[in-house]
Amino acid sequence: MNSTQDLPLKTTTAKRSPLPPGPKGHPILGVMPDFNRDILGFILKCREYGDVVRARFLYVSSYFIYNPNDIENVLSTNARNFRKSMSLRSNFFHRLVGNGLLTSEGDFWRRQRRLAQPAFHRQRISGYGEVMVDYAERIATRWDDGEVRDIQRDMMRLTLELVVKTLFDSDVSGDADNVGNILSGLVKPFASQATLKWILDNRLPTPEHRRFHKAVGEIDKIVYRIIGERRDSGYDQGDLLSMLLQAHDDDGSQMTDAQLRDEVITLFLAGHETTALVLMWSWYLLAQNQEAESKFHAELDEVLGGRLPQASDLPRLKYTEKIAKEVMRLYPPAYGVGREAIEECEIGGYRVPRHTQIFAFQWATQRDPRYFDNPDAFDPDRWTVEFSENLPKYAYFPFGGGPRQCIGNYFAMMEVVLVLATIGRRLKLSLAPDEVVELSPAMSLRPRAGIQMKVESRRSA
Numbered sequence: 001m002n003s004t005q006d007l008p009l010k011t012t013t014a015k016r017s018p019l020p021p022g023p024k025g026h027p028i029l030g031v032m033p034d035f036n037r038d039i040l041g042f043i044l045k046c047r048e049y050g051d052v053v054r055a056r057f058l059y060v061s062s063y064f065i066y067n068p069n070d071i072e073n074v075l076s077t078n079a080r081n082f083r084k085s086m087s088l089r090s091n092f093f094h095r096l097v098g099n100g101l102l103t104s105e106g107d108f109w110r111r112q113r114r115l116a117q118p119a120f121h122r123q124r125i126s127g128y129g130e131v132m133v134d135y136a137e138r139i140a141t142r143w144d145d146g147e148v149r150d151i152q153r154d155m156m157r158l159t160l161e162l163v164v165k166t167l168f169d170s171d172v173s174g175d176a177d178n179v180g181n182i183l184s185g186l187v188k189p190f191a192s193q194a195t196l197k198w199i200l201d202n203r204l205p206t207p208e209h210r211r212f213h214k215a216v217g218e219i220d221k222i223v224y225r226i227i228g229e230r231r232d233s234g235y236d237q238g239d240l241l242s243m244l245l246q247a248h249d250d251d252g253s254q255m256t257d258a259q260l261r262d263e264v265i266t267l268f269l270a271g272h273e274t275t276a277l278v279l280m281w282s283w284y285l286l287a288q289n290q291e292a293e294s295k296f297h298a299e300l301d302e303v304l305g306g307r308l309p310q311a312s313d314l315p316r317l318k319y320t321e322k323i324a325k326e327v328m329r330l331y332p333p334a335y336g337v338g339r340e341a342i343e344e345c346e347i348g349g350y351r352v353p354r355h356t357q358i359f360a361f362q363w364a365t366q367r368d369p370r371y372f373d374n375p376d377a378f379d380p381d382r383w384t385v386e387f388s389e390n391l392p393k394y395a396y397f398p399f400g401g402g403p404r405q406c407i408g409n410y411f412a413m414m415e416v417v418l419v420l421a422t423i424g425r426r427l428k429l430s431l432a433p434d435e436v437v438e439l440s441p442a443m444s445l446r447p448r449a450g451i452q453m454k455v456e457s458r459r460s461a
């Protein structure tokens, strides 16, 4: 089946259009066993059925969409006909992030997004550059020449501290490992989003379930502490937390502590692991690509001449930015986005009954040979202006798109480039001997067991 590129998505009822093809799967479980066995492989394999593929998880009907035009229609052009997918509405996830920006819908979401948006404007974000560089330099100076470190853990800790410091002007360095461990442990239950647990929403009081609730309780304590301190001080620090605290509804009512808590945890979660993974995969890919690593070092030497970077250097750190883009193409932290059809509609000429779960996978489309030559190769140089301009808009969508596009995209790009430059200016990272990295897609695209890397001073390397 070929691409259905130019067919618009119609939100009118189209009863006679066919249902898309797809794997049959198990008579009861549907594709769940195949999906759980190898999530990334399954997603790629399904593309062989066409640009729109039907896959049933138990009783839940899902479509996988691979074509940039269809992805644009769902995420952007006809976004109003879709809400977030069922997996984000599970009790588990709700207990963690409540009604924060990532999960809320409708007028409530619109208001929260309006309130939070100014904290993410480019100008405001530039002001965070100094903290990003300071914190990155602090860890780089702590590492010993020749030491082997788990780079995933280091990057997770750094990005958590940064999101908390920049958006909430608070410090969790004492709690950072704890919060980080709790958060990453918390998302484990979503590891295979198609498990029975996800669909039946785990209502049973299993030990795992109890651990989950206990861990959320611990995070709550830290978050309520941050909110309480700020309410007590009454001081407007001009950061995101101050903005949210001061926001009024038309009737003068303000956000409750519980609403604030949901936004804070959402930003902890959405803002730290994703960025940490891009940093980690960058070190991993650079360590295996000599030519790219040499170009990276040459750019840092030329632009910085040995000093620390600052936000005003960003326009000249072009190659470093291309590294970040290419890393997010090959290892997109959010490797899929999901929606649910509110009303029956049509995608790519196929009928989409209401409540169908629709998934677009960055993992597949960003490695599609129709849009990327030599798609599995790490090649930052492919990101010329001309290439970017000619690429279909939704062939590359690491930050999603449309109204629900990542609010932190500039924040993340700036953080990745500045942290890479700060650490890469003085250090070189190589894979520890015999280190074999396996992918373990959970909520985000993680390695199964961290990545052990050897740190060397660039002068002695």
Ligand code: HEM
Pocket: 084, 101, 102, 103, 113, 163, 266, 267, 270, 271, 272, 274, 275, 278, 332, 333, 334, 337, 338, 397, 398, 399, 400, 401, 403, 404, 405, 406, 407, 408, 409, 411, 412, 413
């Ligand atoms: C490289 C790093 C990041 C990646 C790859 C990423 C990816 C994404 C994606 C794909 C979405 C859209 C999800 C959907 O449409 O269902 C999203 C939404 C979101 N992201 Fe990010 N993100 C990153 C960094 C950040 C940072 C640093 C923050 C905050 C500090 C952040 C906060 C959010 C929030 C709050 C949303 C929900 C926005 C809304 O629906 O209004 N993200 N992100």
